[in-house]
Amino acid sequence: MSWEAWFSVFVILFNVGLLIFTRVGADIVLVSGVTLLLLTGILTPSEALSGLANEGMVTVGVLYVVVAGLRETGAIGWLGTRLFGRPKSLPGAQLRMMAPITALSAVLNNTPLVAMMIPAVGDWAKRQNLAPSKLMIPLSYAAILGGTCSLIGTSTNLVVYGLMTERTELRFGLFDIAWVGVPCAVVGITLVVLFHRWLLPDRRSAIGQQGDPREYTVEMLVEEGGPLVGKTIEEAGLRSLPQLYLAEIDRGGRVIPAVGPQELLQGGDRLLFVGIVESVVDLHKVRGLIPAPDQLFKVTTPRPRRILVEAVVSNTAPLVGKSVREGRFRSLYNAVIIAVARNGERINRKIGDIVLQPGDTLLLEASPEFAQAHRNSRDFFLVSRIENSNPPRHERALLALGILLGMVATVTLGWLSMLQAALLAAGLMLVTRCITGSVARRSVDWQVLIVIAASFGLGRALEVTGAAETIASSLVALAGGDPYLSLVMIYLITMLFTELITNNGAAVLMFPIALATATGLGANFAPFAICIMMAASASFSTPIGYQTNLMVYGPGGYKFTDYFRAGIPMNLTMAAVTLLIAPRVWPL
Structure with missing residues (x-):
């Protein structure tokens, strides 16, 4: 040679x-x-x-x-x-x-x-x-x-x-x-x-093995007429998220503690969960569950554009000493508190009744601009965005699956090459708003x-x-x-x-x-x-x-x-x- x-x-x-x-x-x-x-x-x-x-x-x-x-x-x-x-x-x-x-x-x-x-x-x-x-x-x-x-x-x-x-x-x-x-x-x-x-x-991840000191309390609502109504807790997949605990169900003012896996879900049920942030984010994406705070729907940013943000309450914040319900958080910040963590302690009460203290970590649903706008605010010690936390566009799921099946079919039948079909499918995902341009750019593993x-x-x-x-x-x-x-x-x-x-x-x-x-x-x-x-x-x-x-x-x-x-x-x-x-x- x-x-x-x-x-x-x-x-x-x-x-x-x-x-x-x-x-x-x-x-x-x-x-x-x-x-x-x-x-x-x-x-x-x-x-x-x-x-x-x-x-x-x-x-x-x-x-x-x-x-x-x-x-x-x-x-x-x-x-x-x-x-x-x-x-x-x-x-x-x-x-x-x-x-x-x-x-x-x-x-x-x-x-x-x-x-x-x-x-x-x-x-x-x-x-x-x-x-x-x-x-x-x-x-x-x-x-x-x-x-x-x-x-x-x-x-x-x-x-x-x-x-x-x-x-x-x-x-x-x-x-x-x-x-x-x-x-x-x-x-x-x-x-x-x-x-x-x-x-x-x-x-396995270190967090998955050792646990996370931030245990959030989060309240979710079973959507009326949604896909979870009539399913058991186990069938809905709400027992299989790691390090997430379903503490109780509030059904029309009647509290059901120690919820069993065969409990049937009903529309309007309020589910109180306690768990680590990764599992709370996964819970946030389950079809048929929506965050329970009533003011969530008054935030001006359209929900598909919102993200989850973690913010640590400072000792000078106007929220300190007030319950979440009394704090008028949405009016002040155009964001809503959906979960609270306190120094590793489990808070066994509804979100609206939690009285905020300095050092509490809040999980917020907010606009993408929130983290940048309040990064240097005196109201928070720390503000950080959670990646990949946008609420899924469930109403477009069947459309996305249809685009995928169309891509596969055109290649299998020999109508288009794999590259042509993939380019067409990616374009359709953008045109039909299954995905935004910014998310598409971030999704590529260079x-x-x-x-x-x-x-x-x-x-x-x-x-x-x-x-x-x-x-x-x-x-x-x-x-x-x-x-x-x-x-x-x-x-x-x-x-x-x-x-x-x-x-x-x-x-x-x-x-x-x-x-x-x-x-x-x-x-x-x-x-x-x-x-x-x-x-x-x-x-x-x-x-x-x-x-x-x-x-x-x-x-x-x-x-x-x-x-x-x-x-x-x-x-x-x-x-x-x-x-x-x-x-x-x-x-x-």
Whole structure:
């Protein structure tokens, strides 16, 4: 190999080492690697920046806007509850989540599916008091496994099939790959469910484990004629929010203490909750519940624009010594107190009856300008905005779901490309006011997009320098002319390259090598094509190998090495299943 090829291999291995042994961000590490290759002239500027114009990378960015529209309308929470239900255990939760995602991914593009499900799984995990780190990698793996069950499941399968129709007489049906894909999916899901304790980390937030000293008392009203009327407390999901306690129900002046899970809700019920701020925010987004303070509806800012703000009462505030009802807070600040916390103490009384003291922390529903306007006010020691606390636009939830289904349908039927459909869906989310422009801008995870773009640059270096082809050819030669050993080498090399380059790049690189090998041996090319499809699609061991792995990296709170621990057993298991079945279905 040339010095350029050796240097490219060194840069990639060095980057992987940094990701494993340091805490430097993946975006910084990979961009630095691309910069070195650009400075040494190994990559041209257009090659180094090719990832920024990659259709897959741009599609992921646009899908963040589509998903934000689903989140802002409350459709995500509804979707998660309907699809996943209420499992009794962690293995049950993983099975409930992975099975439908795998089935959907066989006929839908897995990138938008994972983008849509990340917030749904995150909310569902919180409600079930499960660590997101136990569910996010399985979410990505389920989408990958489902994609191996049909030719349209992943773009990789379509790329290989396109090359096959161009260069050979061989043809596959839509679900022929399912002979291998379905057993792999069943075995993969079983592996995760049975061995999750060893494969997946258990990471929870510090607040979730140690508690929050700010215990808020908050009063919510069951909306007359709303979706919660006639449901039990448990069915409504009001017992599953972590660190939130339903203290009592006020029903027409009659107080019901020690509320049981089977208590039926009625319109107009006033529910008194005590809990941490994160759970109060989640409660604020439950469809059919509205904050109980009567003056809430007299605030001039339209409710969909309002946010939640925390404010600590100072000793000079005009509110001190007065009850919330007497304080005329709305008239003074155009905001309403919806919850109160006092130095870790539980306040067992209705919001309006609480007499405010210096140091009380108030949870307010206010306009977005409130925090800035009162940041330096003498009335408050501290004012801070709570992110992502806008009340959902529940009335637009069905519209947002309709836009999503339309996007999926147009792609599945082949009317539009994934990028075109995603751009159209994002535009419709904005035009129909399912989401505002400012929220759309904030919803894009730029770090993920930069990592995807940079990984394309690194993979390109292995290709243009000839390093990848030299490594592949040398390893295939080790098979010594044995058809089955050659098949094994093709699979393992493709598997390695898909973790380091990209899945499509690995497939395109390995296809001619596999075709030449099969032709030279006089062997049937069908099992070789299947192995390339499976090995290039089934990327489990690194976050940069497949974009859905990278998309769950942040939400799951993972480290780079977590993918080794979970992915290497998955990779080896998929290899064993594929190499066992493929030569029997399509004899060499």
